[in-house]
Amino acid sequence: MSSEFQVLATTGSGRRGRLTTPHGVVETPVFMPVGTLGSVKGVSQDLLEELGVQILLGNTYHLYLRPGVEQVRKLGGLHRFMSWPRAILTDSGGFQVFSLNDLRKVSEEGVTFRSHLDGSSHFFSPESAMAAQIGLGADIIMAFDECTEYPAEPSRVLASMELTLRWAARSKKYFEEHKSEVPWGRNHVGTAAPGCPGEPQLAGAQLEKQVLRFAQDDNSLLHSKSSDPSTGATQSLFGIVQGGMDVELRRESAFRTVEIGFPGYAIGGLSVGEPRSVTREIVESTLEHLPADKPRYLMGVGTPEEIVEYAYMGVDMMDCVLPTRAARHGLLFTSEGKISIKQARYASDELPLDPNCQCRVCRRYSRAYLRHLYAANEVLAQVLNTVHNLSFYLDTMRAVRHSIEPGERARSLSEVWSRPKP
Amino acid sequence: MSSEFQVLATTGSGRRGRLTTPHGVVETPVFMPVGTLGSVKGVSQDLLEELGVQILLGNTYHLYLRPGVEQVRKLGGLHRFMSWPRAILTDSGGFQVFSLNDLRKVSEEGVTFRSHLDGSSHFFSPESAMAAQIGLGADIIMAFDECTEYPAEPSRVLASMELTLRWAARSKKYFEEHKSEVPWGRNHVGTAAPGCPGEPQLAGAQLEKQVLRFAQDDNSLLHSKSSDPSTGATQSLFGIVQGGMDVELRRESAFRTVEIGFPGYAIGGLSVGEPRSVTREIVESTLEHLPADKPRYLMGVGTPEEIVEYAYMGVDMMDCVLPTRAARHGLLFTSEGKISIKQARYASDELPLDPNCQCRVCRRYSRAYLRHLYAANEVLAQVLNTVHNLSFYLDTMRAVRHSIEPGERARSLSEVWSRPKP
Numbered sequence: 001m002s003s004e005f006q007v008l009a010t011t012g013s014g015r016r017g018r019l020t021t022p023h024g025v026v027e028t029p030v031f032m033p034v035g036t037l038g039s040v041k042g043v044s045q046d047l048l049e050e051l052g053v054q055i056l057l058g059n060t061y062h063l064y065l066r067p068g069v070e071q072v073r074k075l076g077g078l079h080r081f082m083s084w085p086r087a088i089l090t091d092s093g094g095f096q097v098f099s100l101n102d103l104r105k106v107s108e109e110g111v112t113f114r115s116h117l118d119g120s121s122h123f124f125s126p127e128s129a130m131a132a133q134i135g136l137g138a139d140i141i142m143a144f145d146e147c148t149e150y151p152a153e154p155s156r157v158l159a160s161m162e163l164t165l166r167w168a169a170r171s172k173k174y175f176e177e178h179k180s181e182v183p184w185g186r187n188h189v190g191t192a193a194p195g196c197p198g199e200p201q202l203a204g205a206q207l208e209k210q211v212l213r214f215a216q217d218d219n220s221l222l223h224s225k226s227s228d229p230s231t232g233a234t235q236s237l238f239g240i241v242q243g244g245m246d247v248e249l250r251r252e253s254a255f256r257t258v259e260i261g262f263p264g265y266a267i268g269g270l271s272v273g274e275p276r277s278v279t280r281e282i283v284e285s286t287l288e289h290l291p292a293d294k295p296r297y298l299m300g301v302g303t304p305e306e307i308v309e310y311a312y313m314g315v316d317m318m319d320c321v322l323p324t325r326a327a328r329h330g331l332l333f334t335s336e337g338k339i340s341i342k343q344a345r346y347a348s349d350e351l352p353l354d355p356n357c358q359c360r361v362c363r364r365y366s367r368a369y370l371r372h373l374y375a376a377n378e379v380l381a382q383v384l385n386t387v388h389n390l391s392f393y394l395d396t397m398r399a400v401r402h403s404i405e406p407g408e409r410a411r412s413l414s415e416v417w418s419r420p421k422p
Numbered sequence: 423m424s425s426e427f428q429v430l431a432t433t434g435s436g437r438r439g440r441l442t443t444p445h446g447v448v449e450t451p452v453f454m455p456v457g458t459l460g461s462v463k464g465v466s467q468d469l470l471e472e473l474g475v476q477i478l479l480g481n482t483y484h485l486y487l488r489p490g491v492e493q494v495r496k497l498g499g500l501h502r503f504m505s506w507p508r509a510i511l512t513d514s515g516g517f518q519v520f521s522l523n524d525l526r527k528v529s530e531e532g533v534t535f536r537s538h539l540d541g542s543s544h545f546f547s548p549e550s551a552m553a554a555q556i557g558l559g560a561d562i563i564m565a566f567d568e569c570t571e572y573p574a575e576p577s578r579v580l581a582s583m584e585l586t587l588r589w590a591a592r593s594k595k596y597f598e599e600h601k602s603e604v605p606w607g608r609n610h611v612g613t614a615a616p617g618c619p620g621e622p623q624l625a626g627a628q629l630e631k632q633v634l635r636f637a638q639d640d641n642s643l644l645h646s647k648s649s650d651p652s653t654g655a656t657q658s659l660f661g662i663v664q665g666g667m668d669v670e671l672r673r674e675s676a677f678r679t680v681e682i683g684f685p686g687y688a689i690g691g692l693s694v695g696e697p698r699s700v701t702r703e704i705v706e707s708t709l710e711h712l713p714a715d716k717p718r719y720l721m722g723v724g725t726p727e728e729i730v731e732y733a734y735m736g737v738d739m740m741d742c743v744l745p746t747r748a749a750r751h752g753l754l755f756t757s758e759g760k761i762s763i764k765q766a767r768y769a770s771d772e773l774p775l776d777p778n779c780q781c782r783v784c785r786r787y788s789r790a791y792l793r794h795l796y797a798a799n800e801v802l803a804q805v806l807n808t809v810h811n812l813s814f815y816l817d818t819m820r821a822v823r824h825s826i827e828p829g830e831r832a833r834s835l836s837e838v839w840s841r842p843k844p
Contacts (some may be wrong), residue, residue: 004437036796037794037795037800038791038794038795039795039802041800041801041802042801042802042805043802044782044802044805044806046782046786047697049666053668066794066798067769067790067797067798071769071770071790071794074770075770075776075790081788081791081794083787083791084841085790099773138680174781203731243445264567292683294801300698301646347489347493348493348496348497351499358470360466363467364505365505366497366503367503368489368493368497368503369460369503369504369505370462372459372488372489372503373459373460373461373490375458375489376488378459378461378463379461379463379801379804379805380461380463380464380465382801383801384466
C-alpha cells in the first residue's frame with residue numbers, strides 16, 4: 001500500500017479530505033511546515049507533534065548536500081534519522097537547483113549545478129532525483145521538473161513545459177522500477193553495523209536498549225509490520241503541472257501529466273515573481289483540469305489569507321517558508337493582523353502576541369518579553385516566534401477544515417478567525 | 423519574610439539543604455543555569471521547569487543595558503517579565519563590568535564603564551547596583567564588589583579587598599533602606615497603564631483575561647498573598663568574599679564580611695585564570711570561615727567534576743556558563759565523558775548522546791542527527807545541546823544531593839554516575 005486519498009466533504013470547490021500515508025493520516029486541506037535540512041529551524045520534533053503537524057516537507061537539494069542521501073538511507077531514512085514518525089514529503093530538488101544556482105546548465109538529460117555551500121559540481125536527472133528521494137524515504141515524493149522562470153517568452157514556456165513532461169515520464173519509470181528500495185522497515189541498527197566499516201559495533205544490551213527506545217517513541221506505523229516493505233508499503237510519486245502563466249499551456253500540462261498518471265498532482269512554477277492576481281487565475285484554471293479524486297498540491301504558497309483562499313478553491317496541500325522565515329525576522333501572524341515584534345511600541349505591551357491564540361507562546365509570554373528577546377538577538381526569539389507562526393497557520397487550516405461542510409460557503413481569513421474555533 | 427536556609431543532612435563537609443525563597447524552594451547543593459538577558463539561550467521556560475530548574479541566574483549588567491531596569495520594574499520585575507515563577511538570583515554587575523570593559527575606571531565611589539553594545543558611558547556604585555537589583559526583583563541579590571584581577575600584587579589584592587568590604591557595607595545600607603521597593607505583588611497590568619503614557623490602556627475584558635492567564639500559569643507564590651510586600655516578603659542580599667589567591671586575606675575578608683552580616687555568603691574572584699589547584703585551596707580554606715547555618719555560593723564554577731567536588735566541600739550554590747556555552751560549541755557532557763558532537767566519527771552513530779541520560783534529547787535523537795544539526799549550523803543544535811547539558815548538570819547535582827546522608831562519603835563524578843540514579 002502507498003498513500004490513499006479520500007474526499008470527506010465539500011464546500012463549493014473546497015474539499016475536506018484524508019490522506020492516509022505509510023506514516024499516518026494527514027487531514028486536508030493541510031499546511032506543511034518546511035523542514036529544509038531535517039529540522040524546522042529552531043523547533044523540536046516534540047513541539048511539532050504538539051502543534052498537530054501531520055506532515056513535514058524536506059528539501060531534497062539541501063539533504064542531498066548535507067548530510068547526503070546515502071548517509072540518511074543508511075540510517076534508516078529521513079523519518080528515523082530525524083526521529084519524526086509522521087508523514088514527510090520531499091520536493092524533487094528542481095526548484096532549489098533553479099533558485100539557488102546562477103550557473104546551472106540544463107540539458108535533455110538533466111541539470112548540472114554547483115553547490116551553494118562549496119561550489120562543487122553536481123548533476124540531477126529525473127532518475128537521480130528519484131534515487132535521492134527513494135533513499136531519503138519520504139512518504140510522498142515529487143517528479144523532477146523544470147521550474148520555468150518568470151517572465152519568459154511563450155516559446156520558452158512551451159519548451160520548458162515539454163521538458164517537464166518528458167522528465168515526468170522518466171521520473172515515473174525510474175520510480176516504478178525502484179520503489180521497493182525505500183529504507184523503511186529495516187532494523188537498521190542491527191543490519192547496518194556489520195556492513196558499514198567504521199561504524200561502532202553495538203553490544204547486545206546496548207542494541208536492545210536502543211531499539212526499545214525508538215520503539216517506545218514511535219506513535220506511527222514506522223516500525224510496525226504494516227510498513228515493512230514485505231507488506232508492500234511504498235512511497236507515492238506526485239506529478240507536477242507547469243506551463244508558466246499561460247492558461248492554455250497549464251491546461252495542456254495538466255492533461256498530459258494526468259495521462260502519464262500519478263496518485264497526486266502538484267501545481268508548480270508559481271510564486272516566482274508574478275502578480276498575485278495571475279497566481280490566483282492560474283491556480284483556479286489549473287485545478288479544473290485535475291482529477292477530483294486525487295490530492296492537489298499547490299507548491300510554495302502563501303500568506304494566511306492566501307492559504308485560506310486556495311483551500312476553498314480546492315487545493316488540498318500547501319507548503320511555504322513564510323511562517324518560519326518571517327518568524328526569524330520578527331514578523332508574526334495573528335488573528336488581528338501582522339505584528340512586527342521588533343517595533344518599540346511593544347516594549348511595554350503586556351498582552352500576549354495574539355489574545356485569541358492558545359499556543360504555548362501566547363499562553364505564557366508577553367509582547368514586551370518577545371520584543372526584548374528579538375531586540376537582544378536571543379535565540380529564544382526565533383524559537384518562540386516560529387512556534388507561534390506555525391501554530392497560527394495550522395490553527396487557520398484546522399478552522400478551514402472544520403468549516404468545509406455541505407451547504408457551507410467559502411470564507412476569508414478574518415471570517416475564519418471570527419468564528420468560534422472548533 | 424525573605425529567604426530562609428535549613429541544613430537537612432551532612433556528609434563530611436558536604437551538606438544537603440533547603441533554601442526557601444519568596445518564589446519557591448531550592449534544594450541545595452544547587453547548580454543555577456545562567457539566563458543572562460532573561461533567557462537561558464535557546465531554552466524555553468517550559469523546558470527549564472521540566473528539567474527541574476528551581477533557581478536561575480540573571481546578569482544585572484546585561485539586563486541594565488537591555489531592556490533596562492526601569493523597563494523590567496514597570497513590567498512587574500524579572501519573574502513576571504520573563505514568565506518565570508520560580509526563584510532568581512542576580513549578580514551585582516561587578517563581574518561583567520570588570521570582564522567586558524577594558525576602559526573601566528574605578529574610584530572609591532564606584533565604577534565608570536562603557537557599554538559593550540554602543541560604547542555609551544555608565545556608572546555603577548554599590549547604591550546604584552542595589553537599586554538596579556531591587557528594580558529587577560530577583561529573590562537573591564549580590565553586594566557590589568570588585569573582582570580582583572589575577573595575577574595581582576599583594577598590595578593591590580589587599581586594597582581591592584578593602585574596597586569590596588567598604589562597598590559591602592554601603593550595599594547593605596542601601597538595601598536595608600530600599601528593600602521594600604521590590605516590584606513583586608503589584609497587579610502591574612492594572613496599575614501601570616494609567617501611569618505610563620504610551621502604553622495601551624487595556625479594556626476590562628482583555629485585562630481580566632490577561633491577569634487570569636498569568637494566574638493560571640503561576641505555580642509559585644508569585645502572585646499569591648504571601649509574596650505581597652504588605653506581608654513583608656523581601657529579597658535577600660548576599661555578601662561576597664574577595665582576597666585574591668591569598669589564604670590569609672580570604673580569611674580576613676570572610677571574617678569582616680560576616681561581621682557586616684548577610685543571610686548568605688558568596689566566594690567571588692575565582693576562575694579568573696588561576697590554576698585549578700589554587701581555586702580548590704582557596705575555596706576550601708574560605709569555606710572554613712563561613713557560618714555553617716548560612717548558604718554558601720561559589721560564583722562562576724565549574725566543570726561537572728568540579729561542581730561535584732565543591733558540593734562535597736560544603737558549597738551550597740554554584741553557577742556557570744559552561745554547560746550552556748559549551749553546548750553552543752557542540753561540547754556535550756555525558757556520564758561517559760565529554761563528546762565533541764562536531765566530530766565526523768558521530769556521523770553514523772545511532773546511539774543517544776548519553777545512554778544513561780533520560781532527558782528529552784537522549785530519549786529521542788541519535789548522535790548522528792545531533793552531529794548533522796551542528797554541522798549544518800541548524801538552530802535546533804543549540805537548543806537540543808543546551809537542554810542535554812543542563813539536564814546533565816542538574817541530574818549530577820540531584821545525584822549528589824541524594825548521596826548526602828549521615829555516614830556516607832564524598833564521591834567523584836564517575837562514582838556519582840555509576841550509582842543507580844534516585
